[in-house]
Amino acid sequence: RKEVEQDPGPFNVPEGATVAFNCTYSNSASQSFFWYRQDCRKEPKLLMSVYSSGNEDGRFTAQLNRASQYISLLIRDSKLSDSATYLCVVKRNTDKLIFGTGTRLQVFP
């Protein structure tokens, strides 16, 4: 079983839709959680950290459920420019990051 698991998608949604991705992790000692965005054939970039109380950044909302060991990302009012692969990332107790395989989102007009 992979340490970080995500549905690979693709999620095909129309502009303006709300879409949510989930990610589960197996190591209960994981300390920190993040969502990275990766455009096709480009490098990953940090989208947002995920805090225990949940956090929002504009149209993006991240949630963490430590008891069930999953994190989620909600995107409201999807834009064409949101089309990308979203990587769920977990940090161990060092600076080593564990990456999920990513969930691909395609927003269409």
Added chain:
Amino acid sequence: DGGITQSPKYLFRKEGQNVTLSCEQNLNHDAMYWYRQDPGQGLRLIYYSQIVNDFQKGDIAEGYSVSREKKESFPLTVTSAQKNPTAFYLCASSTGTSGGSYNEQFFGPGTRLTVL
């Protein structure tokens, strides 16, 4: 402009040859990392270095070697011992390891290596 550069962007290599991928950063970061990404898999850590003249193996170090002689440079050599070297290689850097808090890792644009 501050950032991380990797060269070349595309690299072709014949089977049995060693090849070195370049990674340079001018962010004054202490820590640097090498990952590989394969289709359908997450990024996997090859090697990382927390300080000059020191580095540690990641999860898939076999067939690779690194050096960290300068703070700004962390080249990766893919040796002929690496069984499946064709992949997308990403270099990253961060301000360092600090236990509790997260020091964001910034990624370079990557090098696509193809073994012919």
